[in-house]
Amino acid sequence: MAAAAALSRLARLGSYGIRRGRGLMFNRIQRRGIAACVDPSTGLTDEQKEFQKVAFDFAANEMAPHMAEWDQNEIFPVETMRKAAQLGFGGIYVRPEVGGSGLSRLDTSIIFEALSTGCTSTTAYISIHNMCAWMIDTFGSNELREKFCPDLCSMEKFASYCLTEPGSGSDAASLLTSAKLQGDHYVLNGSKAFISGGGDTDVYVVMCRTGGKGPKGISCVVVEKGTPGLSFGKKEKKVGWNSQPTRAVIFEDCAVPVTNRLGSEGQGFNIAMKGLNGGRINIASCSLGAAHASVLLARDHISVRKQFGETLSNSQFLQFKLAEMATRLVASRLLVRQAALALQEDRPDAVSLCSMAKLFATDECFSICNQALQMHGGYGYLKDYAVQQFVRDIRVHQILEGTNEVMRMIIARDLLTES
Ligand SMILES: Cc1cc2nc3c(=O)[nH]c(=O)nc-3n(C[C@H](O)[C@H](O)[C@H](O)COP(=O)(O)OP(=O)(O)OC[C@H]3O[C@@H](n4cnc5c(N)ncnc54)[C@H](O)[C@@H]3O)c2cc1C
Numbered sequence: 001m002a003a004a005a006a007l008s009r010l011a012r013l014g015s016y017g018i019r020r021g022r023g024l025m026f027n028r029i030q031r032r033g034i035a036a037c038v039d040p041s042t043g044l045t046d047e048q049k050e051f052q053k054v055a056f057d058f059a060a061n062e063m064a065p066h067m068a069e070w071d072q073n074e075i076f077p078v079e080t081m082r083k084a085a086q087l088g089f090g091g092i093y094v095r096p097e098v099g100g101s102g103l104s105r106l107d108t109s110i111i112f113e114a115l116s117t118g119c120t121s122t123t124a125y126i127s128i129h130n131m132c133a134w135m136i137d138t139f140g141s142n143e144l145r146e147k148f149c150p151d152l153c154s155m156e157k158f159a160s161y162c163l164t165e166p167g168s169g170s171d172a173a174s175l176l177t178s179a180k181l182q183g184d185h186y187v188l189n190g191s192k193a194f195i196s197g198g199g200d201t202d203v204y205v206v207m208c209r210t211g212g213k214g215p216k217g218i219s220c221v222v223v224e225k226g227t228p229g230l231s232f233g234k235k236e237k238k239v240g241w242n243s244q245p246t247r248a249v250i251f252e253d254c255a256v257p258v259t260n261r262l263g264s265e266g267q268g269f270n271i272a273m274k275g276l277n278g279g280r281i282n283i284a285s286c287s288l289g290a291a292h293a294s295v296l297l298a299r300d301h302i303s304v305r306k307q308f309g310e311t312l313s314n315s316q317f318l319q320f321k322l323a324e325m326a327t328r329l330v331a332s333r334l335l336v337r338q339a340a341l342a343l344q345e346d347r348p349d350a351v352s353l354c355s356m357a358k359l360f361a362t363d364e365c366f367s368i369c370n371q372a373l374q375m376h377g378g379y380g381y382l383k384d385y386a387v388q389q390f391v392r393d394i395r396v397h398q399i400l401e402g403t404n405e406v407m408r409m410i411i412a413r414d415l416l417t418e419s
Pocket residue numbers: 128160161162163164168169170171193194195196197238241246396399400401402403404405406
């Protein structure tokens with residue numbers, strides 16, 4: 001029902017036709033047909049194919065022509081993201097009564113994969129924003145949901161997820177940012193590191209310590225930009241993900257109403273991890289989009305580039321490489337979609353499958369993009385060619401939302417725990 005409503009909204013807003021001929025190297029994805037074996041629409045329902053087409057068209061028309069400029073000039077493309085939100089992409093798995101699209105985790109993965117072909121960095125930020133909106137929708141009081149979710153779903157306001165601290169990264173449960181209860185407020189002190197969107201966003205979903213050591217002492221509160229005592233560090237200079245700012249978020253006697261807490265006291269770490277299960281599928285889906293685009297770019301390049309008197313695509317070595325890339329892409333996609341289904345169905349294997357999908361897809365897709373760059377030769381190293389940006393943008397997917405070593409820990413713990 002919700003999906004049908006979202007679909008009719010997409011239909012009302014109109015589908016974007018794929019315009020050709022703009023941008024020599026950055027707008028070539030989808031120009032030729034793709035083989036059914038790597039076609040990301042294979043096996044989807046008609047409705048999912050419709051969402052996917054809207055997302056691919058948006059990526060091709062509204063994102064791909066600008067992705068180099070956003071990267072080069074470090075532009076956070078607020079207006080483009082608001083346009084994406086008009087298509088329902090600001091709160092894809094948020095409930096419709098507070099402005100969300102009410103779609104499934106699999107639908108969400110399909111959409112992020114498609115959007116990511118147009119700009120992986122921007123799509124990855126949209127995915128973090130979606131995760132925050134879902135956390136408020138799922139764990140917030142009705143007052144909080146009604147206050148924040150509509151503006152987040154329309155992307156009038158933007159959100160950030162604040163877990164990591166300078167001294168606690170992989171060991172996130174050791175976080176130190178304190179929240180002391182004073183009357184009807186928590187007073188926050190401490191700092192968060194590496195916060196995506198930090199400084200430019202309006203709503204901060206913050207994990208902080210209201211109790212003793214360990215995960216059970218952690219709560220989750222929403223802090224609004226402009227709250228006295230909230231400030232930001234310098235904008236970090238990064239290898240990729242340049243279309244979104246990353247800053248430290250600092251709390252100095254920052255008073256936040258107790259009513260801004262998500263869930264109960266001590267539930268914060270659990271809420272943070274529940275958000276990340278979906279976040280891991282989303283970030284893996286962004287890697288799929290980058291790898292999908294890179295496979296097509298590599299295919300197109302070797303189909304026209306001549307060396308030793310013939311096109312490179314006649315080399316069996318390169319043919320085999322392309323075949324391996326396609327195989328690893330499809331294997332990654334199957335695992336990501338399987339994990340999305342497990343999460344949607346709240347299955348007992350969901351947490352491990354989300355971790356496996358993130359580990360496998362982000363590692364494989366980085367390797368695919370890197371191989372695609374190699375197949376471009378020296379041209380792949382030039383910023384005129386999109387493939388280098390996909391490589392730079394997805395490198396960080398192996399590090400954040402839990403490093404891929406942490407993913408191995410989660411999977412191993414599951415395997416070694418007696419049921
Ligand atoms: C661009 C960017 C954006 C980010 N956005 C956000 C955000 O929006 N919100 C947020 O909260 N965080 C964000 N992060 C932080 C990110 O989640 C952390 O960087 C990540 O969790 C790793 O923490 P760390 O950097 O402290 O590395 P560390 O924890 O210090 O780890 C260093 C290395 O050691 C490995 N390691 C650690 N412990 C073990 C072990 N026991 N066994 C084996 N290997 C181990 C790690 O896997 C890693 O390879 C972002 C990071 C980046 C770079």
